[in-house]
Amino acid sequence: MLDHVFRPGSLGGLRTANRIVMGAMHLNLEARADGGAAMAAFYAERARGGAGLIVTGGCAVSPEGSGGRLYARIDDPARHAALAAWAEAVHREGGRIALQLFHAGRYAAGDATGHTPVAPSALAGRSGGEPPKMLDEAEIQTVIRRFADGAHQARALGFDAVEVMASEGYLLNQFLSPLTNVRDDAWGGDATRRMRFPLAVMAAVRAAVGPGFPVLFRVSGADLMPGSTPPSETQDFAVALARAGADALNIGVGWHESRVPTVQSLVRPGAWTGHAARIRRAVRAAGLETPVIASNRINRMELAERVLASGQADFVSMARPFLADPEIVRKARRPGRAPANICIACNEACIDRSLGDDPVSCMVNPRAGRELEFPRRSHGRRQPRPARLAVVGGGPAGLEGGRALAALGHHVELFEAADELGGQFRLARLVPGKEDFGETVRYFAAELRRLGVRVHLNRPLDAADADLLRGFDGVLLATGVVPRPAGLPGEHLPQVVDYQRAFRHPGELGRRVVVIGGGGVAVDLGHLLAGRHHEVCLLRRSGRIGEGMGRSTRWAVLAELRRHGVRWLTGVRYRAVLPQGVLLRDADGAERLVPADTVVVAAGQSPVDALRPVLAAAGVAHRSAGGAADARGLNAVRAVEEGMRAAHALAGEAERAGDLRRRAAVPPTQRPPRPRRTAGPASSAIG
Template sequence: MLEHALRPGTLGDLRLANRIVMGAMHLNLETRDDGGAAMAAFYAERARGGAGLIVTGGCAVGPEGSGGRHYARIDDPARHTALAAWAAAVRREGGRIALQLFHAGRSTTRQATGHTPVAPSALAGGLSREVPRALDEAGVHELVGRFHDGARRARELGFDAVEVMASEGYLLNQFLSPLTNIRDDAWGGDPERRTRFPLAVLDAVRAAVGPGFPVLFRISGTDLMPGSSTPGEIDRFAVELARAGADALNVGVGWHESRVPTVQSLVPPGAWTGEAARIRRAVRAAGLRTPVIASNRINRMDLADRVLASGQADFVSMARPFLADPEIVRKASRPGGAPTNICIACNEACIDRSLGDEPVSCLVNPRAGRELEYPRPTGRQRPRQPRIAVVGGGPAGLEAGRTLAALGHRVELYEAADELGGQFRLARHVPGKEDFGDTVRYFSAELHRLGARVHLNRPLNTADTDLLRGFDGVVLATGVVPRAAGLPGEHLPHVVDYQHALRHPGLLGQRVVVIGGGGIAVDLAHLLARRGHEVCLLRRSGRVGEGMGRSTRWAVLAELRERGVRWRTGVRYRAVLPQGVLLRDAEGTERLEPADTVVISAGQTPVDALRPVLAAVGVTHRVAGGAADARRLNAVRAVEEGMRAAHALAREVAADAGLRRGAAVLPTRQPPPPGRTAGPASSAIG
């Protein structure tokens, strides 16, 4: 029953319903010109879903402190209406919300903010590469004042608490680290003086909001930067914060410029809870009861409960899991009810997008951040539920079927294989991607719960015209098959495609050459390297792993290097021979790359033979995922297209039904509305 996670807790004078905090996430929706409506809807849904406390994404205290163009700013009166709307929306749902006070320091650029970055010292950031302006004495005091004013304004706007960002390599963390603070004055020069700025910020914030109003501090349990603050220095700083009146210490890990993975799927769930446990021990040893919050890579409620039960932390912060399933807490409190959609730590639609300007969402829940565009169904049943077929049970088909069933349609899903999941069934074999299997289980359970009928081992083809004609609408999500490389010798016995290799890695020889260097090829190399194979990736042009997420590619490639995987780019293939692959390398030298097995991972081809059939019989339909367009296909696009196709088809089927009802009282039958069938791939998903 998760008694520890669901037990009420207190921060300052604020009583919380449970011990689960929704951690701060920047969504690139914060500055939309909608009066805060999109963000309010996003937060309100998570409050309804049971989050004990919601922490907003970073809200900058000054213009030069923004992390990018779409960060909220507490110092900008033009944003106050929107910020107040966020707080009001959460409180209407009975939730509690904290505004995170943020300053990027050197972790931003003039291009992003229009202002020269500032920092403790004039040292360029590892990611921004821009030299900041070192703050002088007046500048330091001005920033302390901005945190004071931001906290006061947050309380006035209706927020229940504030969190000060002093982690992840942002400004306050920069003052703490000898890597970024090389001053020799009142604000730097030794560990004690390096803590003065964040402690001054805490004093100012406390003075602004008064006693009892919760002030959380997000601190770094470990910077994961060689030469940065030591564990002892961090522990002493945590104790000083607790003594100075912080109501909770939220423990993060790692700087964004660190080369140690922290939130990628490669990192085992719960890997960083020891940092929170260490800080909690230091605080308790000092005789202080300040709550400590554990965070990073905790993606399941039962794991959160175990962390709390073990005494490693007093609260648990979960961020991306609330993107995957806004009801993760409420579902946990109702065992046997609706299944939980698990965060798979892919980072593709969340962290990777937050590093640019694209709105953040979630691979396994593309409604995230689009709550206004795609409201939750009301649950009211239509007098006659339209009957919809979904052809294909891969990522696009699963989301299309789930969405249509949730909208009240009678859904029948046809899958050619003996199991749902499509390429997710392959991905779950890759190290770190085991949770893809839970995604398949979630969708399978949801389809069952919502009353959809699933037909396995049932491929549909051109002979099924009469069956398809019997539906009110069809979503075609038949996916892709591996594309042939077109090389001499490609059909030799030791040559297989990537699907076969991922399904049957034990049948491959010791030396494996992979023709192709995209994301699937990298995943395969990762799997095989873990199994002890000697792997070489070959690519004609571009970077190995091109198309993979910005926050994941470097980490996976680093592991491949460590495990001895080799790759060659700029090659020209000559032929596949019994001994391996004959090629011309980037220097123009002809060579044989020896192999016991050659794997073709050179792209994909749509499975779309039913498209002309559906158009010919006049069935209203939409096409989603790889069946619509295999170019640059990834799971984020496939799942999102499945959702969009479902909503577009539902609207069109409803319009058709209305037209038919109207025809009963008209002297002649009206022609069908235009666009009943899918057009080109670019418009096929609605």
């Protein structure tokens, strides 16, 4: 039972139906020239899915404070109609929405905004970028007014609350930290003066919106930066905010430039709730009842329930889980009927894209952010007659393709050659920290059952099945990939295996393992084997180890490999595989033997697409997705998204073909007459 999750809550004067907040996420859709339609549809679906309160992605209060060119701006009147559309869409679904007021400080992208970044001190971040300008007294007062004006405007546009961003290393957090605030004036020099700016913002925002309008503050529970704000100052600041009238404290962790992983799959779910608990204790010890919101790496409703039941927090903020499943809250009210799609913390389609300009979505739910492009089946409209469609392959592309086709109302059969669904997700779930990939497989398997998809396991299809395939109106080909040989002398030796066998049978490998290949598959395999006490060395001809992995994840995984003693060599030229190991020429041109008991080939993949010409010859409408379409540069994000896109395209093609067949079956005398075209008024006809 989720008694604590579904207990109504209060944030100032705002009542919420439950204790789950959808945390702020920047989607790179906020500034789209569509009148706010895409973001409105995104937020509306999450409100309909049961979020107690939705917090928007950061909305900049001034031009120089924007995180990039695609951020929303509350100071720009041209954006106000779009922002109002977000609030209106959420309210139509019975939800509540808060606008996050945001200033990036030295994290702002000057090349994108056209303005020099500003900060408490002229110190650039460790990740590089343009050195910021130190704010002077007049500029500080201007920024404070901008926050106040933004809050006032948010209320006027129909938002139910505002959240002030003072965490994750942005401007207000920069004023609090001795790392970024080295000034010695009224705004810095000791803890009290470093707090002055964010407290002045709190006072100005409160004055701008009045006593009854909820003001939330997103504060840093731990910066995770050596020499930054100590815990005692963090707690003092939280208490000061509560005394100043903040209606809730939302506790974040970590700066973007911190080298401590916070949101990657390596991080244990719920790892950061202790910081919220400490701040809550400090606030209660001061005699204040201000609600505290725990956040970061909480991906299940059951975990949220434990956090609330243990008294660590009063609310729980879940951000990426609402990308993975907009109905995660509503589904929890009806256990057993439909499982939630769990966020697996891969970061590839969400955080990594948010750091650039690509639209944010979700690996396990590629509809996220594309709700208008791929609308759900509407029961209020005439539905097309169901087509009979086949999906060949039960890996990531096939799972999403089958789910999407069935959700569109079609009769679907899925054929999988293995004895279990999942494809390469079955390998990924074996890697430490990636166990939730198995939850994704279970979710899709349950969805296929719920939607009535007939699943045939241990059923490979080949050219002999052409007659079977002719019986379908269309086929989605998602047959995946197979490991590609490296083409080296000695690759036939018994100690040489491909990566799929190595993942499935790691106990059969020798103690010393050399992996030919340094991409994401090789890195995952190295992580798995190192955790089983193998000595692992990764080899790569060109490029970096982990090339192609997500920007927010690669560094953390490589640090974990180093911790486990995994070695790697790049810039090598292979000579041969020998019984003693791999003979190569290293980056310095020296010939050397890398000893190995087992050599694993993880040097690429080839598509399994032999059915494509069979389908073409049989005249069966078909689409390919994932590795079956193109194995080059393949990753799970692309495979799942292509499964969705191929399903919608195939469904449309099958529906059109069905309409034509039905029209052809009706004798011309029984068809309704076409309406006659008539000329309009004379003035129109002459024009």
